[in-house]
Amino acid sequence: MTSPAAATLRLDGIRKAFGATQALRGVSLELAPGEVHALIGENGAGKSTLMKVLSGAHAADAGTMTLGGAPYTPLNPHDARLKGVAMIYQELNLALHLSAEENILLGAESARGGWVDRRASRERARAALAQLGHESLDLDRPAGAFSIAAQQVIEIARALLTKPKVLIMDEPTSSLTQADTELLFAAIGRLRAQGVSVIYISHFLEECRRIADRFTVLKDGETVGSGDMKTAGLDRIVTLMTGREVKDLYPRIPHTPGAVVLDVKACASAPRLKRATLQVRAGEIFGLAGLIGAGRTDLLRTVFGLDAADAGEVCVVGAPAGAATPRDRWDHGVGFLSENRKEEGLMLSQSIADNLTLTKHGAFGRFGWIDGGRQRATAQRWVDTLRVKCRNAAQPIGQLSGGNQQKVALARLLEHPARIFLLDEPTRGIDVGSKAQIYQLIGELAGAGKAVVVISSYLPELLGLCDTIGVMCRGELAAVRPRAEWSEAEIMRTATGSAGTT
Amino acid sequence: MNDSLKSLLAKAGPFLGLLVVIALFSIPAETREFFLTYHNFKTIFTQTVIVAIGALGMTKIIVSGGIDLSVGSSIAFTSVVGALLIQQGWSTAPVVLAMILSGGLIGLLNGAAIAGLRMTPFIITLGTLGVARGSAKWLADNQTVNYESSPINAWMTTADPFGYALPAGVWVALVLAVLTAVMLRNTVFGRHIFALGSNEATARLCGIPTTRLKICIYALAGCFFGLAGLFQLSRLRQGDPTVAVGLELDIIAAVIIGGASLNGGVGTILGSMIGALIMAVLRNGSQQMGWPTYFQEIIIGLVIIVAVFVDRLRQGKEKV
Numbered sequence: 105m106t107s108p109a110a111a112t113l114r115l116d117g118i119r120k121a122f123g124a125t126q127a128l129r130g131v132s133l134e135l136a137p138g139e140v141h142a143l144i145g146e147n148g149a150g151k152s153t154l155m156k157v158l159s160g161a162h163a164a165d166a167g168t169m170t171l172g173g174a175p176y177t178p179l180n181p182h183d184a185r186l187k188g189v190a191m192i193y194q195e196l197n198l199a200l201h202l203s204a205e206e207n208i209l210l211g212a213e214s215a216r217g218g219w220v221d222r223r224a225s226r227e228r229a230r231a232a233l234a235q236l237g238h239e240s241l242d243l244d245r246p247a248g249a250f251s252i253a254a255q256q257v258i259e260i261a262r263a264l265l266t267k268p269k270v271l272i273m274d275e276p277t278s279s280l281t282q283a284d285t286e287l288l289f290a291a292i293g294r295l296r297a298q299g300v301s302v303i304y305i306s307h308f309l310e311e312c313r314r315i316a317d318r319f320t321v322l323k324d325g326e327t328v329g330s331g332d333m334k335t336a337g338l339d340r341i342v343t344l345m346t347g348r349e350v351k352d353l354y355p356r357i358p359h360t361p362g363a364v365v366l367d368v369k370a371c372a373s374a375p376r377l378k379r380a381t382l383q384v385r386a387g388e389i390f391g392l393a394g395l396i397g398a399g400r401t402d403l404l405r406t407v408f409g410l411d412a413a414d415a416g417e418v419c420v421v422g423a424p425a426g427a428a429t430p431r432d433r434w435d436h437g438v439g440f441l442s443e444n445r446k447e448e449g450l451m452l453s454q455s456i457a458d459n460l461t462l463t464k465h466g467a468f469g470r471f472g473w474i475d476g477g478r479q480r481a482t483a484q485r486w487v488d489t490l491r492v493k494c495r496n497a498a499q500p501i502g503q504l505s506g507g508n509q510q511k512v513a514l515a516r517l518l519e520h521p522a523r524i525f526l527l528d529e530p531t532r533g534i535d536v537g538s539k540a541q542i543y544q545l546i547g548e549l550a551g552a553g554k555a556v557v558v559i560s561s562y563l564p565e566l567l568g569l570c571d572t573i574g575v576m577c578r579g580e581l582a583a584v585r586p587r588a589e590w591s592e593a594e595i596m597r598t599a600t601g602s603a604g605t606t
Numbered sequence: 607m608n609d610s611l612k613s614l615l616a617k618a619g620p621f622l623g624l625l626v627v628i629a630l631f632s633i634p635a636e637t638r639e640f641f642l643t644y645h646n647f648k649t650i651f652t653q654t655v656i657v658a659i660g661a662l663g664m665t666k667i668i669v670s671g672g673i674d675l676s677v678g679s680s681i682a683f684t685s686v687v688g689a690l691l692i693q694q695g696w697s698t699a700p701v702v703l704a705m706i707l708s709g710g711l712i713g714l715l716n717g718a719a720i721a722g723l724r725m726t727p728f729i730i731t732l733g734t735l736g737v738a739r740g741s742a743k744w745l746a747d748n749q750t751v752n753y754e755s756s757p758i759n760a761w762m763t764t765a766d767p768f769g770y771a772l773p774a775g776v777w778v779a780l781v782l783a784v785l786t787a788v789m790l791r792n793t794v795f796g797r798h799i800f801a802l803g804s805n806e807a808t809a810r811l812c813g814i815p816t817t818r819l820k821i822c823i824y825a826l827a828g829c830f831f832g833l834a835g836l837f838q839l840s841r842l843r844q845g846d847p848t849v850a851v852g853l854e855l856d857i858i859a860a861v862i863i864g865g866a867s868l869n870g871g872v873g874t875i876l877g878s879m880i881g882a883l884i885m886a887v888l889r890n891g892s893q894q895m896g897w898p899t900y901f902q903e904i905i906i907g908l909v910i911i912v913a914v915f916v917d918r919l920r921q922g923k924e925k926v
Contacts, residue, residue: 410811431813440811448811451804453871462801462812465794472793516812 118167142312145322160184190263200248232261253284354568357547361385371416378579391566394576439522443529452502457483486515507538631891660857663830671803671870672727677854679738684835689751689845713828717821742847751845787875803870
């Protein structure tokens with residue numbers, strides 16, 4: 105597609121080992137000017153290592169890199185930026201108390217003799233934002249007061265200050281809603297038109313297909329395929345990534361919804377949740393869609409007793425009515441999986457066993473004692489069942505990959521055991537292999553007569569998995585219908601409040 | 607194999623530090639004769655008791671992600687309470703109980719304020735540092751509280767230079783250390799303390815009653831501080847409202863040298879006890895070298911920084 109001379113960036117036979125582990129064993133990649141190139145691969149395929157080599161955080165052991173025709177060997181990330189390769193990390197790096205402008209100019213302030221040149225600063229920040237089509241952003245507001253999507257715009261604007269030839273984006277949409285994703289794509293489109301090349305890393309293949317011109321698939325540290333995004337089928341890409349057929353992704357395990365087990369009546373919780381009424385049945389997978397901030401997480405938190413209900417009623421069938429604490433809900437057989445593994449879901453410094461059994465420590469002994477051996481044996485059983493990659497159940501969970509952490513977080517609900525599963529973004533930021541396994545697990549739970557509520561911002565997942573889908577809009581549960589009556593477009597219309605009222 | 611070696615090294619770290627400090631004072635001619643004698647170690651153990659018992663309480667608090675700055679004041683307060691009750695003619699057992707409970711009361715108030723008002727432990731206990739110290743002076747009428755005699759006076763004595771028996775305070779500290787270590791490791795209460803310190807949001811999500819747990823932790827730790835006050839009284843043989851100023855920093859330092867993290871979720875009783883011993887050995891050795899006290903302070907300050915730095919190196923890149 106591109107002649108070698110015209111390529112902005114060329115990688116050839118890049119190899120990198122850490123001790124005995126060969127993380128990259130021959131990666132080749134070619135990037136044309138103004139091309140959006142999707143870098144695809146499961147977790148552990150070597151994407152992050154490759155990005156670290158590109159952005160100067162690691163030096164390659166072997167192979168050549170050229171940037172604009174000249175040899176490219178960055179000494180460190182700063183050097184890489186100066187040479188024209190900028191990186192946007194998955195976790196945003198903003199000083200939340202500083203203003204948007206200060207964040208954009210951080211480390212590159214316009215100054216004369218140590219004094220900040222305010223006018224020049226403002227012009228440069230504005231110019232960077234204009235490149236993204238966001239010139240109206242309030243530069244004086246503290247970064248922390250912006251939405252995640254706007255914070256990301258600030259971060260990208262900062263990267264644009266050094267006039268990069270190549271911009272690397274690592275999972276940029278993992279915490280964005282569909283609408284914000286559209287805004288991000290529009291911004292990427294503008295960059296492309298200006299000749300900036302983008303390397304776009306994402307687990308969301310549909311997204312890659314929409315935004316990227318070409319793709320490269322990594323598996324086990326090697327380039328296993330690349331090509332034109334528009335003509336390649338998604339099936340082929342998934343097969344390249346995993347060696348698995350795409351139709352295996354969403355399991356169809358037969359299950360039939362039975363009696364109502366969770367009955368939520370006109371529930372409200374300040375500030376976001378205005379009104380939600382829904383019923384979930386045993387053996388049913390219930391999907392909750394909606395934009396971020398629409399109140400989906402608030403709804404589950406209120407059901408679980410983490411937030412107080414201001415109005416309405418949450419009724420867990422078989423449990424006493426009235427307000428309940430999370431402790432009560434666990435006792436009622438309700439389990440909650442947080443969308444935020446690192447900050448809420450898991451104790452990263454503690455062992456797999458302690459994390460997995462935290463809701464029922466008392467069950468592993470008598471009179472307040474814990475039988476550590478039994479506790480570890482129980483955890484080990486789940487580690488084996490769910491194929492969690494770890495040394496043993498005593499390993500601190502912070503050392504595991506995201507997908508394996510999520511399996512342990514889910515195992516906590518399985519071990520408790522819960523009969524109503526409230527799962528908030530269960531597959532966010534994890535690799536395709538773990539995703540498939542979690543879909544399988546959710547299917548099996550429904551098959552075994554458990555009720556499952558799933559929040560997801562990824563619509564193909566909801567449509568592939570759920571029996572019933574409810575869509576939230578501005579704090580209200582706007583519509584609940586069987587899956588067959590929904591399409592992606594219809595969900596988006598309802599979520600954005602633009603569906604006709606019928 | 608490599609990992610288990612690493613974890614063994616991590617556990618042995620503070621212990622190696624202790625051996626190094628002991629070795630340092632065993633070499634110079636000024637101290638060689640006396641330093642490594644049984645009697646000197648009896649003295650060091652006795653000098654460690656108050657900080658060690660304080661560190662038992664503080665380890666629980668720091669592992670839970672908190673901090674308590676009011677310990678020195680609590681010790682002064684309980685020692686005044688004890689001295690006043692002895693003056694009033696109370697017998698020993700009720701005095702001991704009352705002292706432990708008065709320490710527990712300050713802890714209870716700390717815990718209730720921290721959990722109830724949702725304020726940071728640093729601010730609350732900085733406040734009670736003043737409140738407890740002032741109350742102690744008020745109760746004592748701004749002077750030392752003297753009493754005729756009490757069996758308590760004998761619990762920290764090392765008077766008999768040839769006796770082999772360790773004073774009662776050392777035994778109490780040892781037994782409590784074992785009990786606390788087992789409690790932290792093997793009970794639901796102990797594991798919940800780790801859970802709270804590692805990630806409070808997770809603890810809440812998993813149905814742990816975090817408010818009640820916090821109050822319990824500070825109240826129980828307060829009882830330990832009351833007990834430390836008892837041995838303070840035993841050592842001074844009078845109630846002194848101005849005693850133990852700044853002792854909380856020694857206690858916190860012992861816990862941190864022992865490998866606990868101020869971010870919570872990490873810490874061991876064995877480590878804290880060795881941390882307390884390292885500080886006592888440093889003081890004892892410096893005195894025998896004839897170094898002035900300001901020099902001791904400088905050394906202990908540097909040891910804290912070095913200990914935590916070495917600890918971080920040992921843990922590698924796990925901590926960011």
